Amino acid sequence: xxxxxxxxxxxxxxxxxxxxxxxxxxxxxxxxxxxxxxxxxxxxxxxxxxxxxxxxxxxxxxxxxxxxxxxxxxxxxxxxxxxxxxxxxxxxxxxxxxxxxxxxxxxxxxxxxxxxxxxxxxxxxx
Amino acid sequence: xxxxxxxxxxxxxxxxxxxxxxxxxxxxxxxxxxxxxxxxxxxxxxxxxxxxxxxxxxxxxxxxxxxxxxxxxxxxxxxxxxxxxxxxxxxxxxxxxxxxxxxxxxxxxxxxxxxxxxxxxxxxxxxxxxxxxxxxxxxxxxxxxxxxxxxxxxxxxxxxxxxxxxxxxxxxxxxxxxxxxxxxxxxxxxxxxxxxxxxxxxxxxxxxxxxxxxxxxxxxxxxxxxxxxxxxxxxxxxxxxxxxxxxxxxxxxxxxxxxxxxxxxxxxxxxxxxxxxxxxxxxxxxxxxxxxxxxxxxxxxxxxxxxxxxxxxxxxxxxxxxxxxxxxxxxxxxxxxxxxxxxxxxxxxxxxxxxxxxxxxxxxxxxxxxxxxxxxxxxxxxxxxxxxxxxxxxxxxxxxxxxxxxxxxxxxxxxxxxxxxxxxxxxxxxxxxxxxxxxxxxxxxxxxxxxxxxxxxxxxxxxxxxxxxxxxxxxxxxxxxxxxxxxxxxxxxxxxxxxxxxxxxxxxxxxxxxxxxxxxxxxxxxxxxxxxxxxxxxxxxxxxxxxxxxxxxxxxxxxxxxxxxxxxxxxxxxxxxxxxxxxxxxxxxxxxxxxx
Numbered sequence: 001x002x003x004x005x006x007x008x009x010x011x012x013x014x015x016x017x018x019x020x021x022x023x024x025x026x027x028x029x030x031x032x033x034x035x036x037x038x039x040x041x042x043x044x045x046x047x048x049x050x051x052x053x054x055x056x057x058x059x060x061x062x063x064x065x066x067x068x069x070x071x072x073x074x075x076x077x078x079x080x081x082x083x084x085x086x087x088x089x090x091x092x093x094x095x096x097x098x099x100x101x102x103x104x105x106x107x108x109x110x111x112x113x114x115x116x117x118x119x120x121x122x123x124x125x126x
Numbered sequence: 127x128x129x130x131x132x133x134x135x136x137x138x139x140x141x142x143x144x145x146x147x148x149x150x151x152x153x154x155x156x157x158x159x160x161x162x163x164x165x166x167x168x169x170x171x172x173x174x175x176x177x178x179x180x181x182x183x184x185x186x187x188x189x190x191x192x193x194x195x196x197x198x199x200x201x202x203x204x205x206x207x208x209x210x211x212x213x214x215x216x217x218x219x220x221x222x223x224x225x226x227x228x229x230x231x232x233x234x235x236x237x238x239x240x241x242x243x244x245x246x247x248x249x250x251x252x253x254x255x256x257x258x259x260x261x262x263x264x265x266x267x268x269x270x271x272x273x274x275x276x277x278x279x280x281x282x283x284x285x286x287x288x289x290x291x292x293x294x295x296x297x298x299x300x301x302x303x304x305x306x307x308x309x310x311x312x313x314x315x316x317x318x319x320x321x322x323x324x325x326x327x328x329x330x331x332x333x334x335x336x337x338x339x340x341x342x343x344x345x346x347x348x349x350x351x352x353x354x355x356x357x358x359x360x361x362x363x364x365x366x367x368x369x370x371x372x373x374x375x376x377x378x379x380x381x382x383x384x385x386x387x388x389x390x391x392x393x394x395x396x397x398x399x400x401x402x403x404x405x406x407x408x409x410x411x412x413x414x415x416x417x418x419x420x421x422x423x424x425x426x427x428x429x430x431x432x433x434x435x436x437x438x439x440x441x442x443x444x445x446x447x448x449x450x451x452x453x454x455x456x457x458x459x460x461x462x463x464x465x466x467x468x469x470x471x472x473x474x475x476x477x478x479x480x481x482x483x484x485x486x487x488x489x490x491x492x493x494x495x496x497x498x499x500x501x502x503x504x505x506x507x508x509x510x511x512x513x514x515x516x517x518x519x520x521x522x523x524x525x526x527x528x529x530x531x532x533x534x535x536x537x538x539x540x541x542x543x544x545x546x547x548x549x550x551x552x553x554x555x556x557x558x559x560x561x562x563x564x565x566x567x568x569x570x571x572x573x574x575x576x577x578x579x580x581x582x583x584x585x586x587x588x589x590x591x592x593x594x595x596x597x598x599x600x601x602x603x604x605x606x607x608x609x610x611x612x613x614x615x616x617x618x619x620x621x622x623x624x625x626x627x628x629x630x631x632x633x634x635x636x637x638x639x640x641x642x643x644x645x646x647x648x649x650x651x652x653x654x655x656x657x658x659x660x661x662x663x664x665x666x667x668x669x670x671x672x673x674x675x676x677x678x679x680x681x682x683x684x685x686x687x688x689x690x691x692x693x694x695x696x697x698x699x700x701x702x703x704x705x706x707x708x709x710x711x712x713x714x715x716x717x718x719x720x721x722x
Contacts, residue, residue, distance in 0.1 A: 044541055045556065052553040075552035077515055099549065108513040 051099060055079070058098065062091060076101065077109055084113035130176060131385060131408035136274040137670055137699035138311055138349055144271050148178050154238055154265060155186045155206065163189040163202035165222075167209040170240060172384045173270055173280050193218050197225040206236045208265060211243065216250035223256055236261045241268050241299065268303035269703065272385055273408045275691075276684060277703040279303055284705040285358050285677035286716040288323055289565035296705065297323055300676060301330035303703075304353065307672075308340045312348030314672065315641060318617045321357020321634035323676045328355060328637055335641065351669040351698070354617045358677025358713075360632045361610035362567060366527040366710040367492050368485070369682035370604050372425045373407065373418040376472065377681050377709050379479045382407060393475045394468060405468065413465045419685035421593035421601050422473075422480065429470050436466070484516075489604075491524060496587060496606055498531050498577050505539065512546045518555070519718075521547070523710045526567045534571035557719035565717065566633075576631040583628050584612045599686040611686040614673055618690075618698060671698045678708035 055076060062079070066086065074082065076099050083092035096106055133140040151174075155162065164183065166174065171192060180190060189200055193209060195218055209215045219237065226233055239247065242264050251257040269277050284296035304327070308314060313335065319328045358365070369378055380387045386406045394403060409415040417425045436459065443456055479485060495504050508528060511521045525543060529535055535543065544559055562568040581587060586607050588600035599615075600607035616625045622638050629636045673687060684702055691700040706712075 044544060045560075048545075048548055048553060048556055051548075055553070076549040078552075101549070102546075104509070105513040105546070105550070108510075112514070 051076075054098065058095065065091075077105065080106075080109050081113040081116075084110060085117050087117075130179070131271070131273050131406075132410040133271055133274055135409070136271075137668075137701060140271040140274070140277075142310065143269070143307075144177055147267055147270075148182075150267075151178060151265060152182070152186060154263065155183070155188060158204050158206055158234075158236055160204060161187045161189070161202050162204040162206050163191055163198060163200040165191045165193045165198060165205060165207045167212075167215050168192045168194075169282075170208060170210055173267075176270055176272065176384055177267075193222075195221055198222055203232070204234045204236070206238065208238050208240060211239045211247050213246055213250050216247050220250065220254040220256055223259065224254070234261075235259050236263065238263045238265045240265045241302075242266065266306075268299060268306055272707070275688070275699075275701050276707075277701065278707060279703065279705045281705040283716055285708075285713065286561070286565070288677070289359065290561045290717070294323070294326065297327050297676070298330060300674065300705065301327045301334060304331055304672075304674070305334045305338075305340075307350070308335075308348075311350050313340050313641060314350045314353045315348060316352035317355070317637070317639050317641060318352065318622060319355035319638075320613065320617075320622070320629060320632070320636040321355070321360045321676065323357045323359070323634075324355035324674075325635050325637045327674075327676065328639070332641065349670060350672050350701075352618070353672045353674060354614055355674045355676060356610055356613065357634055358675060358679075359566075360613070360634060361608065362530050363496065363527060364603075364608040364610050364683060365678065365680050365708060365713050366523050366530075367496070367603055367606060367682075368489055369602070369680055369709065370421055370423075371419055371602050371682050371685045372422050372473070372476075373685065374602070374680060374682040374709070375422050375476050375480065376407065377707070378711070379476060381712075382681070382707070389472075389475070394471045405472070411465055413462065413469055417469065418681075419602075419688050421596070421604060422476065423604075424594050426473055426477065427594070429466070429473055432466060433470065436463075488520065488524070492527065493605065495524065495527050495531055496581070498575070498581070501532070504528055508543070509546070512543070512550050515550050518547075518551050519711050519714060522558075522562070522568075522714050526562065526714065529568045531575065531577040532571065533573060533575040533577070534569045537570050540568075540570045555718075558717060561717040561719060562714075567717070580609070580628060580631055584609065584625075586612065596689065599689055601689075602682040602686045608683050608686055610675070610679075611683055611690070614687065615690060618671055618696075668697060668699045671700050673700055673702050675702070675704040678706045678713055679704035680709055681707065 059074070059079060062083070066088070076095065080092050080095050080101070083089070083095065092110075095101070101109075133144065155164070183190060189202055191198055191200060193207065193215065198205065207219050209219070223235060237251075237260050239262070243262060248257065248262065251260060269279050272278050279296075279300055281296045281299060284300075287293040287296055304314070317328050317331070319325045369375060373382070376382055376387060380389055385408045386404050388402045388404050391401050391403045394405070407414055407418070417428060420428070439456055439459060443453075491504065491507050494500060494507075504524075505528075508521065508524050511524070534540070547559065548555060559568065563570075584607075586600075586609055588598055588605055588607055591598065591600045591605045593601050593604060598607060599611050602608065613625070613629075616622070622629060622636050626636075675683070679702060684707075687700050687702055690696055691698070
């Protein structure tokens, strides 16, 4: 039952996707995280919810600094790619360390992103 | 509409089933006098197109509309809704009616549920205070002949409903459909079932027979000798592999829907106006009947041969003088030209997909996973797919296949994959992963895998498969013999008993019984095999086995069964019934939770 309840919470924020009310959304997800955390079997789900909330906050910040509403609701990988495409390598690195992205994935993302913007020089270097 | 298949060659009289459904629908419409507007739920409309031509409906004074949230545009005062029993469809109906009421329109409303009314749906009408406005009826359409030898129950979601939601209503539906068949063709004496759902269906079927018996005394010999029920859960490996038969590939890349594909006109060499064309695919098309079940490699060769021989004939024709009879032959051949051009175009279009390195890589990986010898290679391959953010469904297909053959992944890897998936594709997929875990398709390893034993004992991997002259069903996957069909093979040949050890390794219980008027006569021994005297129906036709897949069947499996049925040593005709024709993609898509 507990699980179901938290599940609904997970779903709710999705239903209000795209709404500018990110504050309540992150709160809901955090609540879900706590509910997940109460049972032993759902440590993974709880972790995921925690990361999700963190991601949303980070994306929100990015949107404020870049003044482009393109970050929220994209995945971690997509966020990194967007950062690199925009030439914001520092932000990309920050996302990488925040979420402990493995080197392997990081390289793939970087290669793809650099190829998208045809930054062959940077690609060569790396 | 050429989409309605010709059923004259069917091993049982399927035409009568179709005509019966047709008549029932027309009766419903006749009961509503005068001009009426028939509003069909779009999903159902597709299915109905296999039963009845829209021209026949028009003769009944019917205007056709598809049900949606938008108000109905029609002058008719009588509206007939024909819908599946789903609460969300009821909401559409309600919003339609509310719209009429607000406009002050007075109309007569009828709702017909397919195949039967449910309390939930009527409750929705009651809650909206509209219940009194409706005349409610049922249109008992339980199964749909898709082709000469294929029936569908049209239950798209049954697999997911059973495994994730614990909703077993589809099982009742299947039992009811089989029971209806028994009214036409006599009580089926032998029942073999494997899997939880199948055994339950057999059980419900017996209860239905007890409550509402088919009178077997006036039937000399039941037309269907055996029914084999098989849960999709028993063999999840096969549908996740890429099908390599012509029809299978058409489905994988172009999605066959109710016996036809919708493609860009340009593929068929039609003028490029961006319009979609519907190509019917069923046994009425002779050439398609010949090549649908073959391995795609072979299909390309055959088409090439046919084209060259045609060309040869043509040059012969222009150079030498011909007798009238030869001319006649030639013209006859020319008549098959449109079919040929069509399939050559389709095959060409398919080969643009099959020659892609990603497709070949995927095939290679599927075989490696099935071989189950090199865990690390598979692990790294899938990891790389995720990192490259390949389409999620492609990744999930391999991942689920990987998980099943290993009966789950070690916890560390399981969590790693889940984390990487969420990171790469977004956290909204947590719900999907959860569904898959609940269904046991992608899960934590809890016991050692039996896959190697199963694979070896049932000879699932066949070396040196000759795709051109196949001697085993393994040709449909170029070397992998579908587990499900191997089981059917055993069930037909000898019953479950000789393979009991293997059955125990697969999910769900199994069951084997005899029913009807035959139940008291035979001793236990004859239970396992069908006595040879039973195998032949007096008029020289072969006896019939109905193979029911609970949770979906792939075209490749149908092909494999047709191949078995065509073998000389085979004493039976096979008819296939399934909740739905699926492939790895459509099957997994039912597990994807649509959020936001």
